Amino acid sequence: MTTTPVPHGEFDPPEALRGAIRCFWHTRRECDGTRFEIIPDGYAEIVFHFGGCYLDDKPLPSPFLMGLLNQPLALTTVGPLEVIGVRCYPWTVFDVLGLPPGRDGLRVFEHPVALLARYFLHARPAAVDGTVFKAGVAMLEARGALAVSAVAAAAHATVRTLERKFKQSSGHTVKDVAGLMRFEQARNRLWAEPRTSLAALAQALGYTDQSHLSREFKRYSGMTPAAFARKRRP
Structure with missing residues (x-):
């Protein structure tokens, strides 16, 4: 089994789209039956791929929507694979694609190019509900460490109103998305610094x-942070 990756590249979206899209990204690799896991994080991805990409031995269409995950998802790649992704905030991606919100981890949708082109060309930042947008900004700034009541206060809404609007826009609760955001911070720190003190990390990220x-x-990962860190150590 061989894998030759190229550096993962990320690119900022135009100013008008930053309320809906975190970034665009691109990667390319030569694979020979490589099996890899997609680890949950706080974003939804629109994924365009060129090459052999399989889920449970079934080829995946291009593009597909990778929504929020609760557990790692294993994919298999064969031969050259090139991937272009659109990393979206989970409370905006369904509006971008004109799809009903849902909790599907992976969703296949038809003929998305016209939908994307229309959205990008007209750059509709006002399409996102103002309450949901303010809540999302507050959650991002706090890296998922705000209580739901604090997120509601930042969005100038009641908890009940915020939860209703958030679930309508993303298919998930505020707590769901905040938990994934905070997990992502922990995962990234342990990936880069596997000898980090877990007690100090818990305190820094606002865990009890x-x-x-x-x-x-x-x-979210199927393993403890200690086990994850051990796998990263030389």
């Missing part, structure tokens, strides 16, 4: 304690 961090990390 190290046990809380471990439970949440295992929920």
